[in-house]
Amino acid sequence: MVGVALLFIVLGILIKYGKMYFLIAGYNTMSKEEKEKYDIEGIATVFLKAMFGMAIIIIVGYLVSIVTENTSIQNYAFYASLIIGIPYLLIKSNSDSYKIK
Template sequence: MIGAALLFIVLGILIKYGKMYFLIAGYNTLSKEEKEKFDIKGIATVFRNTMFGMAGCIILGYFMAQKFENQDIDFIMFIVAMVVGIPYLLITTNSKKYKV
């Protein structure tokens, strides 16, 4: 599961600081005029923060599983990260806040 956490950290960094906005589903299919209607820097910040939060949850689950010698904790924290993180990401980035 640590690999998934590292992947989320890398993706967050690439989207925010590497300006790899094509990793955001649907963004690169928009026309130039449509892209100008979105605050892509704000959306990239939300992606970074959410990816880091999801990674933190997964890492916390990993260490808790090690401490309590219960691998179910690792899996549960991974599921929690996905169930909370993905809807938050979708709802927040599609809000009117990021439309210019």
């Protein structure tokens, strides 16, 4: 599970600071004119925050499962991070606040 958390952290950093916007679904296939309508830096920041948040939930769940010696807690934390993180990411990144008017 910690490997997944590290993967989320690395992906968030690559999207935000490595400017690997092609990792954002749909952005890669947009025309240049369509891409200019979006604040990609703002969207990349949302991805960074969401990925870091999901990673923190997974790591905390892993540490709690070690302390309590209950391995199912890390699974709950993983699924909770996905259930919270993915809708947040989709709703926030697709909001009108990142469209340039």
